[in-house]
Amino acid sequence: MTVPAAQVFRVPMRHPGDVSGIEALFEAGAAIPAQVVAILAKTEGNGCVNDFTRAYAVQSLEMMLHRHGVTADVALVMSGGTEGGLSPHWIVFAVGEAAAPAPGGALAIASAFTRDFLPEELGRMPQIRETAAAVRAAIAQAGITRAHYVQVKCPLLTNERMADAAARGQSVATTDTYASMGLSRGASALGVALALGEVDEAALSDAVVGEDWSLFSGVASASAGVELTRNEVVVMGMAPGWGGDLAIAHDVMADGIDFPAVQRALAAAGLGAPGQLSEAQQAQAVAVLAKAEPSTTGRIRGARHIMNDDSDINATRHARALVGGVIAAAVGRTELFVSGGAEHQGPDGGGPVAVIVRR
Template sequence: MVYSFCRSDRGEPMVAETQIDAVRVPMAHTGDVCELDLLLTDGRLHPDDVIAVTGKVEDSNTGGNSRVDADHAVRRFLAERGTRSEPEIGTIPMVFTTGGVGILTPHLVVYSRSRAEPAPDGGPRLAVGTARSARMLPQWTGTARVIEANADAVRAAADDAGLLPEQTEYVVGKAYHPSQQALAAARAAGKDIDALDDDTLFRKTSGSAALGVAVATHELALPSGNQVGVEPGLWSGRACISANAWEPVGGNGPDTQLILMGNRPGAGGRLRVGRAVIGDLLDVDALPRALRRAGLEVGPGPLTADQRARVIAVYVKIGLPPDGLLRGRRQVIESPSYSGEVKIAAGAMFAGWLQDTMIYLSGSASHQGPPGGGTLAVIVDVS
């Protein structure tokens, strides 16, 4: 389905009346799409309208295939149940994060866009845009060129949503991430690339994407490449982006794929998005702050059953305490399992407040939220 976009006299993007719908379903295993089939049978999901997918999957081991399994299963479902070609389906961003640890439940969130009348109350509603960056090269790693390419992709995704970049509320994505083998091959071909261990490389790749969000949405001026992964005081409050070596999934890769969310006046539907910055790993109040920003009035304690039914999706990005202290209390950061244990703890903290375990939670928040903190966003039903 094609939507036509134009510009108002003020230069703001305008889009034919559309609405975004989102459904969240649990997964019984990494390739499980049974719940999507049920939604299709009930008329609540139309495969040809799907524009983006996110998911929390269970594998937490290096070299696991859970992201690929989930990606292939959803794309196969869309191809078999819809009318679009495989190349068309291959362009759809699908962003999965592993580490379904503790009480976190593996799940999918599927976003669809269709024609609709504006919201009856005249208020802004959820708009979603998607984009892939230009195909990137290993020798760009750690340079401002990667930040600029990611910023261009954010601008394209905002335009796809009918939003100005500064109207962006949140961006979920997977960043371009060259393998060590690709970097070695580029060096052998004469490219000047610094030696980067795996941890530094991850901070560079995911951080460059997050800073691309910050630049495109006017949170920051363009940093230099040597600031990426080094100056944690530079960060975006709107990004939830990880990096993985390109996997055999949709698109031609390697590139950064982005799903951008905002609230657009004139959009139809029942959904809104709200975000909050997570100050540190005990900042559970970030969740109600985001819910209120999205338009759901909540009290000081866990959600009621009615409130919980209105929460469609929750995204959390967290980082580790850089100095090994959490509000002055020592953390055993030298433990090899510390990072995974933090995910379990943070997931339980937010799940307890939410009274639900279907949370997209991702670690290693490079340039995403303040050091030792992170970012959070929620999609809620305000009908």
């Protein structure tokens, strides 16, 4: 009798349409196309409404997966923006088989999808509730006993989508397309928090999304894009019935320079180090995933920052560069999945950081 076993591959990319590294995995037999359940990526666009590197990457992936006979839903989560030293890369998640469960459990992965949302539902309770249902479904499917990172790809509002709502006599949460990204991410994160019991449903309403920063999830990571109209959810955690040599742990950064939180996450995954990881430890760190967000107070530990005041460079781009540098200093490499826009994903100005390791 075999048990499921998670597989995770970190693959560099030369440009957002470069899927050659993933195809090489398939051709070498290292990964089997039909076993792929999710692909995450950092692409080199601006991460804003008009970042079509995400759609380009999704299209390239879909065409490639189709060539390899993949017809089932695969969660494709593209996070735009590789500011600072961050390196564009893919992270491929697959589920194979092992002969027996790993002692103490192992990394488990499952994905789920919401229905398509109407424009007027984005950033509001319907998106929260539907996301929570998808998270619960993924957890049940994989038998996850503790979720350490929940990645959500969510839609945003465009002028065309807002016009559709208006034509039906419906109002939307905002008429600012960029602000809609934050509200969609925030509602998705609160859906994760609701599913995991981090926030009580009685505390939730349309009004708290993007306003009450005391409500958040310590494991949610949401990324908004123009290329979809539903939420795609990938839950990563530990499960007793899974085999393989992968494990996951996480911590929560209190702010953008919370180096000790990164070290705690590494140590919880078995990679404790007084400073930067050794070369051997770096080889064990398969993937690092984190959220980044400028604090709404305009300060980091009492000192003023200008991320929210810069008219030339978007605030989330500053945050990705800052947090990417802090994590790179701990891990010793720049292929890091650092996603901007952490509304309700960790405390104000902070965010979750998770580490997948090979034991």
